[in-house]
Ligand SMILES: NC(=O)c1ccc[n+]([C@@H]2O[C@H](COP(=O)([O-])OP(=O)(O)OC[C@H]3O[C@@H](n4cnc5c(N)ncnc54)[C@H](O)[C@@H]3O)[C@@H](O)[C@H]2O)c1
């Protein structure tokens with residue numbers, strides 16, 4: 001019997017088999033959870049339906065988090081299949097590509113700031129607001145953040161501000177939901193991983209190598225490892241944790257190597 005046996009969990013952000021959401025789904029399925037997924041746009045539906053087959057589910061719903069209607073519709077539709085939701089995984093981040101390269105101020109615009117915060121931070125609270133009526137006693141919400149929230153990492157730029165906002169969101173959502181059915185809210189801060197969101201980022205391979213060399217474990221973290229910690233945060237094994245950001249980065253952020261980078 002896995003430690004997520006009988007849990008009904010909605011996972012957003014599944015795009016490929018390299019997605020962090022894919023690693024999360026693998027761990028959650030292994031631990032006995034029943035899964036549902038969302039996809040951002042119609043052209044990606046079949047791709048996500050096919051990926052969802054790896055997790056024995058055909059519950060795959062459209063959700064562009066820029067749309068309040070689509071967010072609301074997710075939980076109306078989900079409510080037709082599940083009477084309660086035990087877990088929600090927010091694995092969504094986006095800023096206009098041109099904002100993630102070069103000098104922070106040169107790359108910054110009001111629109112890039114707005115989009116990054118809307119899609120990468122507000123969306124987590126928006127999903128929680130819409131899910132709230134169907135969340136079970138002891139339900140757990142988890143989002144994905146990055147060290148760029150705390151440190152000025154070259155090129156991460158306005159995404160760092162959005163992740164800082166997301167981490168504050170975790171604390172305020174935990175405060176709002178804790179007294180209400182003991183619903184918990186936490187974040188996993190993952191080290192760099194070569195996913196589609198990382199593709200096309202200038203010098204990403206250098207960043208990966210530097211991260212591996214700079215960590216106590218001398219390697220990069222994997223989707224599976226992020227998935228295992230996320231599954232733990234989704235389960236009652238983490239019942240004493242809420243409002244927390246957990247580093248899953250092979251020790252990079254606390255290791256001596258971080259000073260050299
Ligand atoms: N890859 C890394 O190095 C890394 C490290 C730490 C944190 N993260 C975070 O992990 C999360 C998942 O990213 P990933 O690395 O798995 O890449 P990914 O490209 O596999 O996933 C990103 C997801 O965001 C979704 N998305 C983008 N805009 C959206 C919108 N408007 N509505 C709904 N969904 C939207 C995409 O469809 C995709 O599924 C992101 O929050 C990212 O910031 C990634």
Ligand SMILES: Cc1c(CN(C)C(=O)CCc2cnc3c(c2)CCC(=O)N3)oc2ccccc12
Nearest residue numbers: 093094095097100146154155156192197198201
């Ligand atoms: C690590 C790291 C990542 C991975 N990571 C933690 C992320 O959070 C990915 C963020 C991201 C957000 N928006 C977009 C893209 C990536 C690329 C495609 C696009 O058009 N928009 O992205 C970086 C960008 C610059 C520097 C480091 C990194």
